[in-house]
Amino acid sequence: xxxxxxxNMVANSSAIRAMFEEGNRLAVIYGADKVYDFSLGxxxxxxxxxxxxxxxxxxxxxxxxxxxxxxxxxxxxQDVRQAVAESLNSRFRTNFAARNITMTVGAAxxxxxxxxxxxNPGDEVIVFAPYFGEYRSYADNYDxxxxxxxxxxxxxxxxxxxxxxxxxSRTKAVIVNTPNNPTGVVYSEDTIKKMAxxxxxxxxxxxxxxxxxxxxxxxxxxxxxxxxxxxxxxxxNTVIGYSYSKSLSLPGERxxxxxxxxxxxxxDKLMDAANVATRILGFVNAxxxxxxxxxxxxxxxxxxxxxxxxxxxxxSGLKELGFECIKPEGAFYLFMKSPVENEKEFCASAKKYxxxxxxxxSFACPGYVRLAYCVSYETIVNSLPKFAELxxxxx
Amino acid sequence: xxxxxxxNMVANSSAIRAMFEEGNRLAVIYGADKVYDFSLGxxxxxxxxxxxxxxxxxxxxxxxxxxxxxxxxxxxxQDVRQAVAESLNSRFRTNFAARNITMTVGAAxxxxxxxxxxxNPGDEVIVFAPYFGEYRSYADNYDxxxxxxxxxxxxxxxxxxxxxxxxxSRTKAVIVNTPNNPTGVVYSEDTIKKMAxxxxxxxxxxxxxxxxxxxxxxxxxxxxxxxxxxxxxxxxNTVIGYSYSKSLSLPGERxxxxxxxxxxxxxDKLMDAANVATRILGFVNAxxxxxxxxxxxxxxxxxxxxxxxxxxxxxSGLKELGFECIKPEGAFYLFMKSPVENEKEFCASAKKYxxxxxxxxSFACPGYVRLAYCVSYETIVNSLPKFAELxxxxx
Numbered sequence: 001x002x003x004x005x006x007x008n009m010v011a012n013s014s015a016i017r018a019m020f021e022e023g024n025r026l027a028v029i030y031g032a033d034k035v036y037d038f039s040l041g042x043x044x045x046x047x048x049x050x051x052x053x054x055x056x057x058x059x060x061x062x063x064x065x066x067x068x069x070x071x072x073x074x075x076x077x078q079d080v081r082q083a084v085a086e087s088l089n090s091r092f093r094t095n096f097a098a099r100n101i102t103m104t105v106g107a108a109x110x111x112x113x114x115x116x117x118x119x120n121p122g123d124e125v126i127v128f129a130p131y132f133g134e135y136r137s138y139a140d141n142y143d144x145x146x147x148x149x150x151x152x153x154x155x156x157x158x159x160x161x162x163x164x165x166x167x168x169s170r171t172k173a174v175i176v177n178t179p180n181n182p183t184g185v186v187y188s189e190d191t192i193k194k195m196a197x198x199x200x201x202x203x204x205x206x207x208x209x210x211x212x213x214x215x216x217x218x219x220x221x222x223x224x225x226x227x228x229x230x231x232x233x234x235x236x237n238t239v240i241g242y243s244y245s246k247s248l249s250l251p252g253e254r255x256x257x258x259x260x261x262x263x264x265x266x267x268d269k270l271m272d273a274a275n276v277a278t279r280i281l282g283f284v285n286a287x288x289x290x291x292x293x294x295x296x297x298x299x300x301x302x303x304x305x306x307x308x309x310x311x312x313x314x315x316s317g318l319k320e321l322g323f324e325c326i327k328p329e330g331a332f333y334l335f336m337k338s339p340v341e342n343e344k345e346f347c348a349s350a351k352k353y354x355x356x357x358x359x360x361x362s363f364a365c366p367g368y369v370r371l372a373y374c375v376s377y378e379t380i381v382n383s384l385p386k387f388a389e390l391x392x393x394x395x
Numbered sequence: 396x397x398x399x400x401x402x403n404m405v406a407n408s409s410a411i412r413a414m415f416e417e418g419n420r421l422a423v424i425y426g427a428d429k430v431y432d433f434s435l436g437x438x439x440x441x442x443x444x445x446x447x448x449x450x451x452x453x454x455x456x457x458x459x460x461x462x463x464x465x466x467x468x469x470x471x472x473q474d475v476r477q478a479v480a481e482s483l484n485s486r487f488r489t490n491f492a493a494r495n496i497t498m499t500v501g502a503a504x505x506x507x508x509x510x511x512x513x514x515n516p517g518d519e520v521i522v523f524a525p526y527f528g529e530y531r532s533y534a535d536n537y538d539x540x541x542x543x544x545x546x547x548x549x550x551x552x553x554x555x556x557x558x559x560x561x562x563x564s565r566t567k568a569v570i571v572n573t574p575n576n577p578t579g580v581v582y583s584e585d586t587i588k589k590m591a592x593x594x595x596x597x598x599x600x601x602x603x604x605x606x607x608x609x610x611x612x613x614x615x616x617x618x619x620x621x622x623x624x625x626x627x628x629x630x631x632n633t634v635i636g637y638s639y640s641k642s643l644s645l646p647g648e649r650x651x652x653x654x655x656x657x658x659x660x661x662x663d664k665l666m667d668a669a670n671v672a673t674r675i676l677g678f679v680n681a682x683x684x685x686x687x688x689x690x691x692x693x694x695x696x697x698x699x700x701x702x703x704x705x706x707x708x709x710x711s712g713l714k715e716l717g718f719e720c721i722k723p724e725g726a727f728y729l730f731m732k733s734p735v736e737n738e739k740e741f742c743a744s745a746k747k748y749x750x751x752x753x754x755x756x757s758f759a760c761p762g763y764v765r766l767a768y769c770v771s772y773e774t775i776v777n778s779l780p781k782f783a784e785l786x787x788x789x790x
Contacts, residue, residue, distance in 0.1 A: 001513070001604045001606075001660050001661040001664070001665070002512055002513060002661060002664050002665055002668045003511065003512060003513055003514050003515050003537070003668070004515055005515075006511065006512050006668040006671065006672060007664070007668075009668075009671050009672075009675060010664065010667045010668050010671050013671050013674075020467065040465070042464050042465045043460070043464070044460055045460075046458075046459040046460050046463075047459050047463050051459075051463075052454050052459070055450060055454070056451070059447050059450070063441075064441040064442050064446075064447070064644070065438070065439055065440075065441050065644070067647070068441075068442050068446075068644060068645045068646065068647050068648055069437050069438070069644075069646055069647050070435070070437045070646045070647055071647060072415065105500060105649070105677060105678060105679075106677070106679060108674075108677040108678075108679050109677040109678065109679075110677075111677060112676060112677035113677075116398065116401065116536075117397055117398060117401050118396070118397060118398055119398050120398050120399055120400075134674070134675065137674075137675035138675065138677065141511075141675065141676065142398070209396045211396075249459070249460070249463060249464075250463045251463065251464055251465045251679075252462070252463050252464050252465055252466060252680060252682065252683030252684075253463055253682050253683055253684060254500070254649075254678070254679060254680070254681075254682050265396050266396040266397055269396070269397050269402070269405065270396070270397055272405045273397045273398070273401040273402075273404075273405055276401065276404050276405050276408050277401060277404075279408075279503075279529070279532075280404060280529065280532035280533070280536065281507060281536065281676065281677070282500060282501070282503040282504040282505075282506060282507035282508075282533065282676070282678075283500060283503075283504065283649070283677075283678070284500075284501060284503050284504075284646075284649060285647060285649070286649075287647065287648050287649050287682045287685065288647030288648060289647075289648060289684075289685075290682065290684075
């Protein structure tokens, strides 16, 4: 009786649920500390103390009727939007105002709002493999057609040649995610400039507007001082989707924002559409208490040194064991080459050692596996002897 | 450049925005206490103190990594779902378990999740006029077709004769909203039983499953001891969409739940689909802190006596002035007959007295107007002389 689209989605998502249940099952048998679960991107660094302090302060300051009420605009509290805009302006020398900011139910909510606002059925949305598998569902929600650019396994920067050939008159949006899930790669300024030039050329050629949607939940998680270019500065028709899920370790609270710059094509209509889409998709508005929290925590950061130690230890440990992987520059994922072509087989072998990792096929990049290292340091350290046993199988 | 669907939606929603802006404009000119804004269903009774106490207690008790993390299931925390189920069981003698509960981003989120889970393009969704206008958008999000039953202006119970004739083999869902927005009417047990009998007969006739979706944000707002029947007890294929927006005055926090009973057709698939739909629509999960809050506040209630005093005062005041309206039994809306056929004209006249009310056309019931009396008591009292002046115009 359920919808046909959903029947397929449920079937496809059973693999992830199965892995989750497998993790639980193993934890019961062997103890949680003997299970090395690298499958989920759920931050293990707690939210900064400032988050709790902010909530207590907000309760003291705000009228509960207003605090927990519907916001006047579905795009969020005016003061919060203004504060977000000013914070961006001071960090990235942009010129945003409150009107350019739509507070959203995380980045996932934001991406749905902007795709709902933009897509007509059949419109094409380009993504670069490997990519977060949910993009397929998000585009499909609005009958968009996902167009994949094949992975560049040399360094996981996007394949720009192929990109250029795959832009058509139906291309409405291009989604980039940098720092990237699942590779941890940060797209370089050079990459961004070339990508922008290609899109500008194609816009002119087709007389269309092609929106660059930058999905940025991992922006603040960049290591070794690597710069993450702010994309509105390189390409006019850019929309940013941000989330505090990782930067403040608040993924369950569902709080983020969209930036729709004035310079973007049809920006007034797009801002209005985002406002209405927020309402009619059922979000109504981003959770109000959390809007006020992030306003008070704009300068707070999660403890990135914890993830960095995990990154260094896991990367060097795996390299020493002979695994092939590129060093992640950001986010909390490591993308590793499977020693056998069928990486699902490799994932199944890993499970024998209580190691849970995600097949690259889930990110349209078979032959690789993703390790989410947002786990305890002890998990990393204790997993390495198990990875050694796993490696020995493939020698 | 924006989506064609959204272009229409933006155009249609500009009327509401215009009214909101008009309210702000009038407040600046005349002072907020001289503007009688009955346009918005935003509760003016504060959340119970227990909500703040719960948050402080949760911060003391819970590990922030878990508290603010993604929930293991997109349907929400197991303990919260279990507590909601038990609370329902004790209040309504139902037999729900945690699996029957999907925590949602308010009722609006829940309705989108269930419609996404159920609808194939072209499937019909029946609503009874007058109805909350967003249902049209929600059905349209999944290419459903809204089928309206015309209003029964005698008492605003649904027109069951017309209902029976409009059920087809494509009817997938029927949405009811009781206590009702905009009329304040509660569907009687007799109505519900007759409605269930019709749907059962039609299911048999067509060999289909027709889901009754009960949108219940106003369940706890019922006056004079009127009973609001719990619909799963009358019809097997019932799904409940609940929200704490009004019962705990938390509309901005976006917290509610769906109930999918075991007895509903294809219930296992439907629960799985709701779980996946919650994720792919971009909600991911209902805000986690608020999930824990409602668990601690399951026995809390908003101060309904405040709304009740407003109801009595407004209803008797308007009746005395010669306006025609039925006495609301629930929610915080009063539906009044416009003294002229074109109620938009009447709304425009009201504005001259700084009275803001919503045309019934927004609820597919022209000739009537909606007054949201979730305002301060002073607003009610002070508005009545203005209503008197307005009434005099139509004598």
